[in-house]
Amino acid sequence: MPHTDTPHLGQILTVQQMRDAEQALIDAGSSVDALMQIAGRGAADWIWRLSAHRRVTVLCGPGNNGGDGYVIAEAIRERGGHAEVVAPTEPKTDAAKNARALFGGEVLAPDAEAHGDVLVDCLFGSGLTRPLNEEHFALLTRLAGHHRHLVAVDLPSGIQSDSGMLLNEALPHYDLTIALGAWKFAHYLMPAAAKMGRMQLIPIGVDPVEGAAMALQAPVVRAPAPDSHKYRRGLLAVVGGHMPGAALLAAVAAQGAGAGYVKLFAESKRNAPADLVVETGSLNEVLTDDRNSAVLVGPGLGRDGTARERLAVALADPVTAVVDADALVLLSPRSLAERKGETIATPHEGELVALERSFELDGAGSRPDRALALARASGMVVVAKGPDTVIAAPDGRLACAPRATSWLSTAGTGDVLAGVIASRAATGLSAFDAACEGVWLHGEAAHLCGPAFTAGQLAAKVPEALAGHL
Template structure:
């Protein structure tokens, strides 16, 4: 894992900074690195226009004084609004080096860019009413807003908004490493673009990281349809969802996709093989590289029997939709991916007796308790492995909030697993493929269009 990919808790970030300090880098030098790196972004955005920097009492406020001094040296109209005096040595030192304008309130101050350095990643309590009003007023009187490290009023580890009515930002500048709040709803929705400022923190062996864009390889010169991977999709009472998953899977890398269903459907594409053989016999094909069960499965006794057959087969398995609601508590020792939305994740946690709160904590606890690789999907997607690895993702297009897109995601992930990838890597690639397909499909797409867009999306990763 590259250091820049790491997503750190507050405690991990403090430990990483302390390691730099123990190695001879002073707190003041770290503040200069952070502030000067952030100032470069503010300088570009301001484009010569007035800037207001809101500074709090801690080291995040100290970063703000450094930013303001850089902009002052470059001739910008910059004013620091500091409602509270600095309370750390480094912040006081940075304040002492600042030579520009100062104010204790935002009264009458207007400008092009507000830089929020009021509070950073250590905040765990709501902003006071007066500070919330100050922040909101300044945001309203400036054309753009930039948050340094995190927007004030956001809890770093959970992504919770500690106050109602927090402003929205055009840009958030993470200092040193990503924090969980940068990629976790609801706070991430208000952060605008996100950029990382390097202050010298390397790879500290963190369990969590931001997913990096994958690269695919074309089939080997001697490949054939079975060597590329045979995926079996277990159909059920509602054929549409299974067909969606199969159509996406056909375009996501597997050489052969087979729908195991009692009957075909008028919308079944000619290239999709439909087998109406007894399910246990159909699943006995040793060439099958992975099985997908869940989309359109239903919840009746027949669905339970079909799920039981998929579970009994062995080998790589993807569980989605109705399969997750029917699943009984067990421990998985083979490569098995579960792709729950938030409601299905809550039901699985109930099944496994997990009391954790929040999507990431629930997904991680479920993976550890069940042996499942858990892809908890939604506007903020998190991937957790049984060994403790965690991946977070940049958000996909909001048009993905439509019926059937989860079936498409499951089909993509199952296709990647059928090619021989482990569940964790297959799921990670599936998220990227789904997001790219959504961009290609454009606005107001339906799931069928998303499934067809998987093909050009795949080409972009070669």
């Protein structure tokens, strides 16, 4: 994983893992009430900044998420702000009851006409497994319509934490979501993540959880050693095919992502920039070069007999192989049977389904479940790419990428991603780390582009994205 000074703050926990982590804190001498105060007051800091002394309405449910809401409302009231609570039901847990008793402000009935600038949703948290009932859903949507800004505490109500699925349709869109204790999968998975707006984490002292997924962190990229040369920095071989433009695009992106030497195998040098080496000879000669550090195959490859042959030759090279696009459709367990190097697969949803069929997987479960199942069955690092990209390793490591700009939804950006990942692998990183760094740099390059860019413009921003993490 990329470096962070506090890696455990990037962990992503399931509902059960979060419950166990909180229980561990309680067993160590804390209490539910103490943790609620830490979480609620930490959330109140962010809400106070957003509200800027304007009116705040806190919607409190019956459980501990509602208890967090009472703490938030009291913390704002203590600062001299105006915070009122709307509660459709009385608190049902001891900690929520205690937080309600400590709140010195007004608690309104659900039929009250509450208006304000900020609505804080503390109706239900990460433990929700069924849709909001008609009464609660109507209350949430009515209050959302009467406030300018919406804040969700832990998760928006009506979302399943572990899968990121919407339990109710037409849920509001939030300006800010404040995660409590640790990130949850729904913070990173679609369609839930699209509802959450900006996200902040409030730590409560949770220890690292063994085997937890991680939120992708910004990498720390190191400059080449003073005595480096092009081969020491890494030689990447890119295999072209039926549509030469895709492989050319991937190769250009790879040039800016750290590899010292990118060599494209293609049938023609047409349209290639002067600084890109293009080999038009035998693919066997290109891929038996013992100076190769990594190979990329798939962009524009095609799916005919020639394409199958090129894939087989590429996979015979005992270096890290990045397999993308058409090559993923041709890939099978037999293709990998004699692989000596690591393999990274970069499927979009349709290609992920095709791989699941090839490896006799049922495709059940959440996106992380599916990526992990494929990684374990195939032995590959799997980059399940899309608006909620997930990276899974055969040993069970799992990383979720932050939301990237939706302007990435344009032709050719997947070829750029494959080139960037392959380039990072060529520098000597492990397959998992190369995938993580490549996904991050790809997203960063997209942010640097601004709106409405082409894949070529995205590739041109990769060096700037890399420079930002030296």
